[in-house]
Amino acid sequence: MRENVSIFESDIMLGVNIDHIATLRNARGEGFPSPLYAAQCAYEAGAHSIVCHLREDRRHIKDEDLFNIKRNILCPLNMEMALRDDIIKISFDVKPSKVTIVPERRDEITTEGGLDVEKSYPILKDLVKEYKKNNIEVFLFIEAEKNNIDKSVSLEVDGVEIHTGKYANLIGVEKEKEFLKIKEIASYAHNLGLKVAAGHGLNYQNVIKIASIKEIFELNIGFSIISHSIFVGFEKAIKEMLYLMRIAKNIKNN
Numbered sequence: 326m327r328e329n330v331s332i333f334e335s336d337i338m339l340g341v342n343i344d345h346i347a348t349l350r351n352a353r354g355e356g357f358p359s360p361l362y363a364a365q366c367a368y369e370a371g372a373h374s375i376v377c378h379l380r381e382d383r384r385h386i387k388d389e390d391l392f393n394i395k396r397n398i399l400c401p402l403n404m405e406m407a408l409r410d411d412i413i414k415i416s417f418d419v420k421p422s423k424v425t426i427v428p429e430r431r432d433e434i435t436t437e438g439g440l441d442v443e444k445s446y447p448i449l450k451d452l453v454k455e456y457k458k459n460n461i462e463v464f465l466f467i468e469a470e471k472n473n474i475d476k477s478v479s480l481e482v483d484g485v486e487i488h489t490g491k492y493a494n495l496i497g498v499e500k501e502k503e504f505l506k507i508k509e510i511a512s513y514a515h516n517l518g519l520k521v522a523a524g525h526g527l528n529y530q531n532v533i534k535i536a537s538i539k540e541i542f543e544l545n546i547g548f549s550i551i552s553h554s555i556f557v558g559f560e561k562a563i564k565e566m567l568y569l570m571r572i573a574k575n576i577k578n579n
């Protein structure tokens with residue numbers, strides 16, 4: 326069980342988002358591929374945590390998937406969720422290791438931007454305390470802006486996940502500018518005591534650069550891994566990603 330993954334160990338963790346295993350299952354209304362089996366395989370391949378987003382429209386992960394996965398995996402479950410009363414209630418029933426609060430728009434294809442921390446502040450103020458009482462870590466999915474970090478510190482959340490989707494889509498000078506912004510904000514947040522994760526749009530081409538930011542302790546990656554797994558298999562797709570993250574570790578240390 327998971328013996329050979331030690332060679333892929335790095336100082337940065339990989340959370341594998343398995344939403345699109347459920348997308349594929351739902352496309353035919355069959356019971357397969359199973360998100361739970363995917364979560365177990367991801368763990369065996371070296372994933373440090375499993376990430377699932379329970380969306381309002383349940384377009385991929387369903388309530389029973391979350392409960393099943395929470396009960397039957399050997400690594401932490403990170404539940405991505407919007408601030409909706411019904412979803413909040415489910416999160417307390419599931420009791421994942423961590424919740425990542427994301428914005429959600431019904432018509433978006435995927436999470437398009439970071440959370441408006443200022444607008445969500447009044448709800449989060451009490452909610453963060455409740456999660457803490459229940460031993461559930463709280464992360465906010467944010468754009469790389471100082472203002473978001475300051476608000477996150479005052480909310481006493483455990484950490485932030487920096488949205489890398491914009492970085493992933495830019496090219497040339499603008500991409501480099503966005504990278505420097507992410508790097509600066511990661512350092513700013515880390516110095517203020519927050520844990521710093523990153524995710525969205527990361528793939529086999531752009532992961533090394535983001536993983537080489539020394540304050541980032543975790544990357545959450547889904548679509549590129551699931552897509553690549555069609556050609557090389559799920560285990561290899563995860564191990565290849567871990568391998569690239571390990572290369573980034575050497576860059577950090579040089």
Ligand code: PXP
Pocket residue numbers: 342344378405425427435436466486523524525526527545546547548549
């Ligand atoms: N992190 C967060 C907060 C997300 O909402 C998503 C998408 O569900 C991801 C990471 C993974 O993004 P991708 O599928 O582009 O790797």
